[in-house]
Amino acid sequence: MQQQPAQPLLEIDHLTRVFLSRQGLSVTRLEAVDDASLTLEAGKPEIYALAGESGSGKTTLARMVLGLERPTQGTLNYKGRPVGELTPKDKRTWFYREVQPVFQDPFATFSPMKRVDSYLYETARNYRVAEGAAIEKRIDEALGVVGLTLAEVRGRYPNELSGGQAQRISIARALITKPSLLVADEPVSMLDASLRMSILNLFKDLRDSQGVAVLYITHDLATAYYTADRIGVMLRGWIVETGPVERVLGNPLHPYTQLLKSSVPQADPDKAWSAAPAEPPRPVKFPVRGGCKFAARCPYVMDRCREEVPGSYEAEGRHVKCFLYEPGFTGIRPASMEATPVT
């Protein structure tokens, strides 16, 4: 249980999770998370956004971080200890207190037949965070952090709450154990625009005032840009580009990040898309084995992209998994997303 101060909070190194699906005699391998690496430093709480489309592996990665899914390969250490090797007792008495989830749909999180405060008491008792009257105090504290009080919440059923309130209570529940890391999977995608910002502001506030790091999983680049310090963009299990969010989304380098950014409909008529179509629709194909997973759709594809897997290269203050940014590459790089040729 002794931790060395130099250990990162979360260390993910070449992490892979493979799902095998058997249909008759054929076995299909799906690398839901493939050779992903990211590190959250201890003592420097930050919000790290994992962004990607559906099927990119962001939820599988989150489930591994939560200890709900075992890695197939690679390193996944929380405060220096491999998460996949924790005993059930370690998880109960230590890990689950340290790393807490916040789920997507607050109305699916809470049973409509149970009072919401019962979840707060259960969490407090299950993890033995306090005894007797101190339990209420701890719950009230946690609710206070999200801007509510126990008096307001006591005895309420989920249908009496707005989506924003329910999601706040869901976050308060996660805070009862005083975690160091929250894993929030699409925490605002079910909320209306007028309530969304208060939850995102709350995550920032938790980072600043409570020192909680947040792994923010989202498909929405605009909220990622608003909330996060760093971002990792996922494509079919790979983290293709990762770095400070201003750099990665402000000036994306990986052709996939560029495509993704240019596809976000901006809420501004001045930035409406030109008439040129995005990508021509293509039938879904299985990725070419061995090559870059974006090769089939990439406007800058080279011969080697279809055969070799690119490494993760450092470029302009971030890491990009693309041969265009390999040291010594001499060809022409995509200047910016506006210049992305339309095929």
Added chain:
Amino acid sequence: MDQPPILEARDLKAHYITEAFGVRRTVKAVDGVSLAIRPGEIYGIAGESGCGKSTLLKMLLGEFEPPLTPVDGSVTYDFGEGPHDALDMSEKEVAATRWSRVSYVPQGSMHVLNPVRRIGDTFHDFISTHQPMSRRETNERVAAYLAEFGLREGVLRSFPHQLSGGMRQRVTIALATILSPKLIFADEPTTALDVVVQRGVIQLLKRIQRDHGSTLVLITHDMGVQANLADRIAVLYAGKLVEEADTRTIFKAPRHPYTQHLIGSLPTLEDKVARVSLPGRPPALDDPPSGCRFHPRCPYAMEVCKTTVPPLVTLEGGHRAACHLITGEAEHAAATSPALA
């Protein structure tokens, strides 16, 4: 603009009226909405969940069943041959109107297509109901039409589950538009799609609308989609139309405090300026607040807002908004402008 509107709703009120064990409950989901949609435009209807978007859509389609009841007002279509009532159509009129003149792209293409019929069969059923046609003829026509959508002929032999979400949504749009309807309603057409696919579907919708010269009514809460597609936008709040203007005005110079907040709270990829959410939540429509329905959340609420429903007044350029702050201004303008002239 001289043409009569293709669709007009006047003071439309549609309530859900339920009665159980002698307790009568009325949910005023659409409460006094007036709007006129011009032929050939893309008209966006925006608002949060529970604001009455979907109920308004049902009424505009003339497709309602108890407990949803039209209480007051009218909805009229005009396809260039005189107005006719959309809320009181005979079965024969419905058959002649629906899909071939007024059609609908539903939300969630996942559940719309019959899972046990091939796409080609669905198209054949659909077309042959309206225009007698042999199997071979429909196949040829549909294959040619699907090619416009970037779909291969093989799609016709597929079952819905064999297609990706984007392909299914394209098929649904193709179904809704193959009979060249004049008026197309699209209810959250891209909500379940990934952004890259979404962009393709949005651009496709726009192209189809332009090529056919049809009118598109786009219902979505996603202001990014609205900004990219709509010509004019109506903003609904708690069953009322609170503001309507051309897209640029809605985004650049909104007048209603709710619209201002809605636009101001959208995160962008341009800056990280702190944004706030409004306090409170949209009201329950069985017991909406008195006066202006937005007043409990409005930062500028005055005494009059608690008691009097603000009228929807018309400002410069056909911009309409319902707010007491603006009512006075419109009156002022009306009172002073003759003197200036």
